[in-house]
Amino acid sequence: MTPEEFRSAAHELVDWIADxxxxxxxxxxxxxxxxxxxxxRFAAAPPLTxxxxxxxxxxxxxxxxxxxxxVQHPMHFGWFPSNASLSSVLGDIASSGLGSLGISWESxxxxxxxxxxxxxxMRQLCGLDDGWHGVIQDTASSACLVAMLVxxxxxxxxxxxxxxxxxxxxxxCVYTTxxxxxxxxxxxxxxxxxxxHIRIVAVDPESRDMRSDALAAEMxxxxxxxxxxxxxxxxxxxxxxxxxxxxxxxxAVAAVHHAWVHVDAAMAGAxxxxxxxxxxxxGLEGADSLSWxxxxxxxxxxxxxxxxxxxxxxxxxxxxxxPSYLRSTAGxxxxxxxxxxxxxxxxxxxxxxxxxxxxxxxxxxxxxxxxDLDNARWLxxxxxxxxxxxxxxxVRLQTVCVRHTPSALDDPSHGAELDEHTLAWVREINTSxxxxxxPSMLDGxxxxxxxxxxxxxxxRHLEQLIELMRAAAESPxx
Ligand SMILES: Cc1ncc(COP(=O)(O)O)c(C=O)c1O
Numbered sequence: 001m002t003p004e005e006f007r008s009a010a011h012e013l014v015d016w017i018a019d020x021x022x023x024x025x026x027x028x029x030x031x032x033x034x035x036x037x038x039x040x041r042f043a044a045a046p047p048l049t050x051x052x053x054x055x056x057x058x059x060x061x062x063x064x065x066x067x068x069x070x071v072q073h074p075m076h077f078g079w080f081p082s083n084a085s086l087s088s089v090l091g092d093i094a095s096s097g098l099g100s101l102g103i104s105w106e107s108x109x110x111x112x113x114x115x116x117x118x119x120x121x122m123r124q125l126c127g128l129d130d131g132w133h134g135v136i137q138d139t140a141s142s143a144c145l146v147a148m149l150v151x152x153x154x155x156x157x158x159x160x161x162x163x164x165x166x167x168x169x170x171x172x173c174v175y176t177t178x179x180x181x182x183x184x185x186x187x188x189x190x191x192x193x194x195x196x197h198i199r200i201v202a203v204d205p206e207s208r209d210m211r212s213d214a215l216a217a218e219m220x221x222x223x224x225x226x227x228x229x230x231x232x233x234x235x236x237x238x239x240x241x242x243x244x245x246x247x248x249x250x251x252a253v254a255a256v257h258h259a260w261v262h263v264d265a266a267m268a269g270a271x272x273x274x275x276x277x278x279x280x281x282x283g284l285e286g287a288d289s290l291s292w293x294x295x296x297x298x299x300x301x302x303x304x305x306x307x308x309x310x311x312x313x314x315x316x317x318x319x320x321x322x323p324s325y326l327r328s329t330a331g332x333x334x335x336x337x338x339x340x341x342x343x344x345x346x347x348x349x350x351x352x353x354x355x356x357x358x359x360x361x362x363x364x365x366x367x368x369x370x371x372d373l374d375n376a377r378w379l380x381x382x383x384x385x386x387x388x389x390x391x392x393x394x395v396r397l398q399t400v401c402v403r404h405t406p407s408a409l410d411d412p413s414h415g416a417e418l419d420e421h422t423l424a425w426v427r428e429i430n431t432s433x434x435x436x437x438x439p440s441m442l443d444g445x446x447x448x449x450x451x452x453x454x455x456x457x458x459x460r461h462l463e464q465l466i467e468l469m470r471a472a473a474e475s476p477x478x
Contacts, residue, residue, distance in 0.1 A: 001053075009053035014093075016057060020065065021072065021086060024456065028433025029073045031066055038067040074456040075435040077465065080239070080267045081372075081398070081453030083299035091355030092301050095348035102346030105334035111348045112335055118350040118357075122294070122306055125362055126272035129285060132308040135340040136349045140266035141183035143291035143307040144233065146319070146341055148174070148191035150289070150309075151231035151260030153318045160318065165192045172230040173197045173222045177210045177245065179238035181264060187233075197227070207394055208241050210234065212249035219257050229257040236281055236292075237268020240440050240449065241393035241401055244268075248283020261287040266305070268397055270298040274366055277373075280396065297372070297398065297453045299365060300352050307341075315340060372398045372453040379450060379462050388474065392447050401440070403447040404473040415445060422446040425472040435468050 001009070041063040071082045100108040119134030137143045153160055156168050165172075174188040178200050188198050199222070202214035219229040232254050234245035247263060254261045263284060269292020271277040284290065291307040294300035309315050320339040338344050356365075376398040383389040383402050393401040404425065409418045426439045426448055439446050452462070 005053065009057070012054065012057055016061065017089070018086075024070055024073050025075075027070055027073070029070050029076050029436040030430055030433050031069060032433065033067050038064065069436070072454060072456065073436075074454055074458065074461045075465065076454050076457075077450045077452065078436040078438040080451050081297045081299075081455075082295070082302065083297065083453070083455045084301035085299040085356050085360060085455060087359035088300045088304075088352040088356040090359070091352035094355065095351045098348060098351075100348045102348065103338060103344050104336055108348070109334075111346070111350070112337055114348070114354060115337060115350040116335055118353045119306060119308070121357065122353065123308065126269075127275060127278055128272070128290075128308065131285075131310060132290070133310075133312040134306055134308045135337055136353075137291065137305045137307045137341050138303045138343075139183075140181070140264060140291045140293050140305050141186065142342060143289075143305055144181075144183050144262065144264055145187040145190055146307065146315070147233070147260065147262035147289045147291070148187040148193070148231060150315050150318045151262070152191050152193070154260060154314060155228050155230035155258075158317065171197050171227045173199055173219075173227050174231050174233065175199045175201050175215055175218060175229065175259075176233040177201050177203050177208075177235065177238075177243070179203060179208050179210075179240060179243045180233055180235050181239050181266065184233045184264065193230070203243065208238065208243035210243075210245035210250065212246055212253050215250060216253045216256075219253060219259070223257060229254070229259045231260040231262060233262045233264055234287070236263050236265035236284075237271070237397060239267065240442065242268060242396040242399045243393075244280045244396060246283070247281060247287060251283050251286035255286075260289070263287045263290040265290060265292040267293065267296045269306070270294070270296065270369065271397055273298070273362065274369060274373075277397070294353060294356075297369065299360070299368075299455060300356055304349050304352055312340070368455065369398075369453075372457070375457070375459055375462055376400050376450075376452045378459070379452065379466070382466055386470070392442055398452045400450045400452065401442065401447050402450065402469075403445070404469075406474075419446045421473070422448060425469070425475075428472045429468055432468075435465050437469075 070076060072084060100111045102108055102111045105112045115136055119136065123132055123134055152172060155172050159168050172193055174193050174197060176184050185198060189195060199218045201218055202211050203209060204211055222229050232250055234247050234250050236244055251261050272281060289309045291305055293305045295302040295304040316339045319341060337346055376395055380391045380395045380400045383391050388404055388406060390403050391400060392403050403422060405418060406421060409421060423439060423446055426437050429435050429437060438449050440449050
């Protein structure tokens with residue numbers, strides 16, 4: 001494709017993207033497809049002859065786009081907000097168009113240095129002190145794995161360059177809660193801690209936050225038994241109920257054992273840009289690492305996960321390889337982000353943040369997030385006042401967890417039927433395409449999370465959602 005051909009095809013594509021965003025509300029939130037439907041629309045064999053770009057765009061429109069779940073839809077309340085602000089999409093396009101190779105400072109000095117500036121701008125916007133040093137990882141899952149690896153190496157006096165874990169006599173332990181995201185367990189398993197050494201620390205039954213006295217007891221028990229408490233992963237805004245583990249208390253307990261503290265704030269870390277919400281993260285300054293995803297509520301298109309560490313020298317020591325073909329004339333003066341994570345090749349991700357911060361501006365982003373907090377509080381109030389409905393977890397940020405209990409099922413002996421009821425009314429809404437919600441387990445019973453925060457969601461959409469939920473759950477046919 002020549003630059004001229006690209007110019008015209010790209011204009012068409014951008015028009016198509018803008019049109020889709022403009023009329024997103026007219027489409028169903030969830031596509032009406034079964035597994036295999038989309039793949040079945042493709043030829044089994046790869047194409048051998050080229051076609052015009054317009055034919056490809058036509059196929060994108062006909063075959064592929066109808067198979068996406070419209071997470072930019074204002075009636076999308078599932079999982080978490082996965083906002084892709086159009087300003088950040090421009091940065092993503094710019095990143096692709098520049099075609100940069102991020103394998104060393106020399107392979108694209110701008111890629112490295114804009115990332116340095118962006119992580120520092122974001123640090124300031126989050127109210128973090130300048131002892132935090134940042135990098136953009138692809139996802140919070142990767143950041144968590146990196147935290148596990150650096151914690152493992154700190155706890156074993158860098159055994160990776162000698163015997164590895166095989167030579168470490170004492171097992172290393174990981175501490176988290178049942179509220180933690182599945183990536184925490186995955187990271188612990190991949191980093192070699194072993195499932196037997198993952199401790200699920202008790203939570204407060206109301207808030208679902210980690211109990212630091214229970215953490216202290218678990219760590220002491222392990223230490224007394226000759227095991228090494230290596231890392232605590234604190235959830236700052238858990239996926240299910242937005243529980244906030246008490247970071248300050250956890251830091252104090254972990255310090256006794258010289259254990260690493262990683263704060264997983266994948267979704268909720270965006271709230272750090274709201275000064276009035278920072279008390280939820282009290283004690284953060286004592287942690288060793290933090291990650292949060294601008295690619296969720298904040299609105300930067302996937303993938304953009306910020307990771308901050310207190311001790312970058314330790315991180316680099318664990319992650320650095322420095323093969324001869326990548327040796328740089330820039331020496332120690334330049335940051336080599338390949339030594340801050342797992343992949344060698346990196347995209348120019350910081351451009352997404354740069355575009356978003358320049359074009360939307362932080363005040364607009366903050367206003368939108370405050371609108372979402374208000375909307376979530378309002379939604380919870382509505383459900384608190386409705387007979388048969390219950391808000392089953394504290395509303396810390398923008399997620400409201402609810403359950404509807406018909407009077408006939410209002411007895412613990414009907415637990416299984418209540419679960420069926422919950423799943424049935426959510427399924428009805430989700431298959432209708434009018435809205436999308438994610439059910440989730442809480443204390444062994446299904447409930448429904450309403451995750452508010454899509455860029456285009458206004459109060460009127462919540463009013464519509466309440467109608468839909470009531471019609472589905474309170475229907476006499478249930
Ligand atoms: C608390 C928490 N941690 C980690 C993750 C995983 O994020 P990612 O998809 O960036 O790996 C999520 C995703 O929802 C999350 O809510």
